[in-house]
Amino acid sequence: MLLSLNDLGSYQRLFGMNDANLSVLEEELSVKGMLHGQELRFTGDVENVAIAEDVITHLLPLVTRGDTVDALRIRYAIELCKGGNAASIDALGSGDIVAFTHRGRPIRSKTLGQSKYIEAVRTHQLTLAVGPAGTGKTYLAMCLAVAALKNKEIDRIILTRPAVEAGEKLGFLPGDLSQKVDPYLRPLYDALYELMGTDSYQKLAERGTIEVAPLAFMRGRTLNDAFIILDEAQNATPEQMKMFLTRLGNHSRCVVTGDISQTDLPKDKKSGLVEAINVLKDVSGIAVIELTALDVVRHELVQRIVRAYERYEQKNGGGK
Numbered sequence: 001m002l003l004s005l006n007d008l009g010s011y012q013r014l015f016g017m018n019d020a021n022l023s024v025l026e027e028e029l030s031v032k033g034m035l036h037g038q039e040l041r042f043t044g045d046v047e048n049v050a051i052a053e054d055v056i057t058h059l060l061p062l063v064t065r066g067d068t069v070d071a072l073r074i075r076y077a078i079e080l081c082k083g084g085n086a087a088s089i090d091a092l093g094s095g096d097i098v099a100f101t102h103r104g105r106p107i108r109s110k111t112l113g114q115s116k117y118i119e120a121v122r123t124h125q126l127t128l129a130v131g132p133a134g135t136g137k138t139y140l141a142m143c144l145a146v147a148a149l150k151n152k153e154i155d156r157i158i159l160t161r162p163a164v165e166a167g168e169k170l171g172f173l174p175g176d177l178s179q180k181v182d183p184y185l186r187p188l189y190d191a192l193y194e195l196m197g198t199d200s201y202q203k204l205a206e207r208g209t210i211e212v213a214p215l216a217f218m219r220g221r222t223l224n225d226a227f228i229i230l231d232e233a234q235n236a237t238p239e240q241m242k243m244f245l246t247r248l249g250n251h252s253r254c255v256v257t258g259d260i261s262q263t264d265l266p267k268d269k270k271s272g273l274v275e276a277i278n279v280l281k282d283v284s285g286i287a288v289i290e291l292t293a294l295d296v297v298r299h300e301l302v303q304r305i306v307r308a309y310e311r312y313e314q315k316n317g318g319g320k
Contacts, residue, residue: 131291241272
């Protein structure tokens, strides 16, 4: 196969520093790329060579538009091409900007699963999203919440988590109630600081525009004109989940996220997230989105870890 390198700058950005991305392509597909003048020739299995060609052909427009390509995206593009979805690669770099960080960096979806998730949140009052660590479930929901607040679609953001971690009890932790629950909510604060900046967040928190609280604090409330996110929902009991979902008020949007393979509930307790998916999957106005290892964007090593655990759990009859 021959590819004419008319735009050497774009190819250099695509292949990465010291051709790192090209090496990933060669390793994953067992092909060899060789440069002859301004032409790139791939040798190897005919089918894999064709996939390599598709990957480069469809990723080049992203690079030309200024998008970045790393090893993770190369592997994702390979999987799409293997599944006959090469044309879907073109959409990866042209998705809508979800939000901007406080430093001005645009945030977009990086996988088809993420794009589907974002669209579901935008078009449904309640979205249940499950998937492994690193798929952007919580972060993207928070991006959408911040964008909705800035666009005056809502009046406040409410972020909550079950205060359940490896069987610990709040009463045994030092400090007042705020100090007791802070460790459970820290990942939410970190994301808010990145999106809004520490000063902006603190001002909005003082005014009550942004509230971060444990799930138990939701009881008895009606949440109107709000964007509500329940994170780590696999650790909510069925009773807590029902309580939370019935808090949803007028002109509000709710996103529930979790990893059903990683519950910290006692072994005799069923996950409220699992039950909610089974109960609500066919209810109008509710979206259920399942992200997979392919949607992991945190680090390529995380993707490999998730897949290794999936294979191990399948081999041993399931995990937890």
